[in-house]
Amino acid sequence: GQQVMQIPQYQHVQEGEDFTTYCNSSTTLSNIQWYKQRPGGHPVFLIQLVKSGEVKKQKRLTFQFGEAKKNSSLHITATQTTDVGTYFCAGEESQGNLIFGKGTKLSVKP
Amino acid sequence: EPEVTQTPSHQVTQMGQEVILRCVPISNHLYFYWYRQILGQKVEFLVSFYNNEISEKSEIFDDQFSVERPDGSNFTLKIRSTKLEDSAMYFCASTVSGGAEDTQYFGPGTRLTVL
Numbered sequence: 001g002q003q004v005m006q007i008p009q010y011q012h013v014q015e016g017e018d019f020t021t022y023c024n025s026s027t028t029l030s031n032i033q034w035y036k037q038r039p040g041g042h043p044v045f046l047i048q049l050v051k052s053g054e055v056k057k058q059k060r061l062t063f064q065f066g067e068a069k070k071n072s073s074l075h076i077t078a079t080q081t082t083d084v085g086t087y088f089c090a091g092e093e094s095q096g097n098l099i100f101g102k103g104t105k106l107s108v109k110p
Numbered sequence: 111e112p113e114v115t116q117t118p119s120h121q122v123t124q125m126g127q128e129v130i131l132r133c134v135p136i137s138n139h140l141y142f143y144w145y146r147q148i149l150g151q152k153v154e155f156l157v158s159f160y161n162n163e164i165s166e167k168s169e170i171f172d173d174q175f176s177v178e179r180p181d182g183s184n185f186t187l188k189i190r191s192t193k194l195e196d197s198a199m200y201f202c203a204s205t206v207s208g209g210a211e212d213t214q215y216f217g218p219g220t221r222l223t224v225l
Binding site: 033037041042043044045048088090097098099100101102103 | 143145151152153154155158165166199201213214215216217218219
């Protein structure tokens with residue numbers, strides 16, 4: 001079945017530093033979605049990328065979808081303490097079933 | 111803003127007991143999902159449901175699990191005979207149409223603890 005791999009597993013940064021998490025799929029994806037989960041919370045949808053090579057920005061967050069639609073990245077510029085949480089990528093399998101990566105847990109030191 | 115709700119927020123049960131986790135999806139949504147997240151691990155797909163039938167299910171969703179939409183609003187996940195390894199957060203999600211560009215809205219989750 002489809003596998004979605006995500007690295008790194010953990011990232012500790014100083015406030016103000018940048019952060020990037022990478023996602024790779026074993027198969028070509030129709031789309032990729034990114035979620036953020038705060039400690040103790042539930043996954044909250046951030047964005048969906050559909051087109052090959054697509055780049056989308058949300059304030060300090062930049063999302064990229066690879067040309068081959070097999071990889072994706074999330075980059076946060078100048079991290080803040082409010083960015084703390086686990087960031088998951090998820091590829092769609094069929095009929096909306098999401099296959100999640102293991103997530104990257106971000107901690108930000110003030 | 112409409113949201114997915116789940117009850118209870120925390121369920122503690124003895125091994126071998128049956129549990130029913132309840133979800134109320136967003137009212138105009140047609141596709142429903144259950145996911146689970148073992149503590150510290152990734153979110154795993156369990157099952158999807160549409161038109162009163164299971165659409166897809168994962169290897170995790172064995173004969174001990176069942177889902178039901180008993181009325182027009184609730185969507186339930188039943189575990190017949192709980193095992194210790196069933197301890198996890200269970201998230202319900204729903205979408206309007208289940209299409210490729212559809213956003214999944216997650217509920218707050220039910221933390222299941224099996225003793």
